[in-house]
Amino acid sequence: MGLIVGLDIGGTTTKIVGFDKRELIGFVRVQASDPFTSASGGLGKFLNVIGKNLSDVDQIHATGVGASQLDGDLFNCRTLVVPEFDCVGLGGLYLADLDEAIVVSMGTGTSIVAARGKKVNHIIGSGVGGGTLQGLAEKMLNIEEFETISGLANQGDLGMVDLTIGDITTAEIPGLTADATASNFGKLQDLARAEDIAAGIVNLVFQSVGTASVLAARLERLDRIVITGNLSLMPLGKKVLDGFSNLYNLTFLIPEHAEFATAVGASIIGNQTL
Numbered sequence: 001m002g003l004i005v006g007l008d009i010g011g012t013t014t015k016i017v018g019f020d021k022r023e024l025i026g027f028v029r030v031q032a033s034d035p036f037t038s039a040s041g042g043l044g045k046f047l048n049v050i051g052k053n054l055s056d057v058d059q060i061h062a063t064g065v066g067a068s069q070l071d072g073d074l075f076n077c078r079t080l081v082v083p084e085f086d087c088v089g090l091g092g093l094y095l096a097d098l099d100e101a102i103v104v105s106m107g108t109g110t111s112i113v114a115a116r117g118k119k120v121n122h123i124i125g126s127g128v129g130g131g132t133l134q135g136l137a138e139k140m141l142n143i144e145e146f147e148t149i150s151g152l153a154n155q156g157d158l159g160m161v162d163l164t165i166g167d168i169t170t171a172e173i174p175g176l177t178a179d180a181t182a183s184n185f186g187k188l189q190d191l192a193r194a195e196d197i198a199a200g201i202v203n204l205v206f207q208s209v210g211t212a213s214v215l216a217a218r219l220e221r222l223d224r225i226v227i228t229g230n231l232s233l234m235p236l237g238k239k240v241l242d243g244f245s246n247l248y249n250l251t252f253l254i255p256e257h258a259e260f261a262t263a264v265g266a267s268i269i270g271n272q273t274l
Helices: 035-050 084-096 130-141 146-154 194-220 235-248 258-273
Strands: 003-009 013-020 023-031 057-063 079-081 100-106 110-116 119-126 181-183 224-228 251-253
Touching (some): 003 035, 003 258, 013 035, 013 258, 023 035, 023 258, 035 057, 057 258, 084 100, 084 119, 084 224, 084 258, 100 194, 100 258, 110 194, 119 194, 130 146, 130 194, 146 194, 146 235, 194 224, 194 235, 224 258
Parallel strands (some): 003 057, 224 251
Antiparallel strands (some): 003 013, 100 110, 110 119
16 A cells, blocks of 8 residues: 545645655645635655655545545546545544544634544534634734734733633532633623633633533543544633533543644545455
């Protein structure tokens, strides 16, 4: 078996990984003005990074919203478009080294699947995701760079933004802690800094996704939730999900290379069909 390349093609960003003799290699990300340019440029960069030639590639397996814009084979190399939800689930399980789990892909929006071995079922999707985070940050803070938002959020004080259970009652509420959020942005202070607002935005997005993920896990009777996609890189987001783990007695996992999970899944599908 030769080199199998997996492409996760977004609107302008493509992530590329490969399997060579069943070893996962690569992890390359590129941006361009359109999906085809992003995919073709990304493949070239990927081959350069791993020291391979196009002749070494057996197959290319593409997924993501931009995959539909590929017209036939890429560089005359056999190219198959594979289902994105299957790639999300299979890639998440592979990176987390699990047999079954809820797998959540946090990209521009969010998709949630139940993955058991090779079987993947789409549970639900949400419009809350990276696009929400960047849109709110641009409007409220005049900032749109992902790294800048994340850096500010790490220094923020949610007590200046969010209303907690402890803010509204001294009574003990079964299953909830005093610092649990009662209302996102429900206590926004006049003196809230940019850092505080950034933290509030990140908290809002991750709590929304976390809540949907918990419901999906309970529906599917699974106790592990794998977080993938670009937003998995945010430190404050991981902290929010750790709080969900404790509150709901579930395990949230963010594996290494989680942002490449969908591309990894495309490569796995390639190996399964040979």
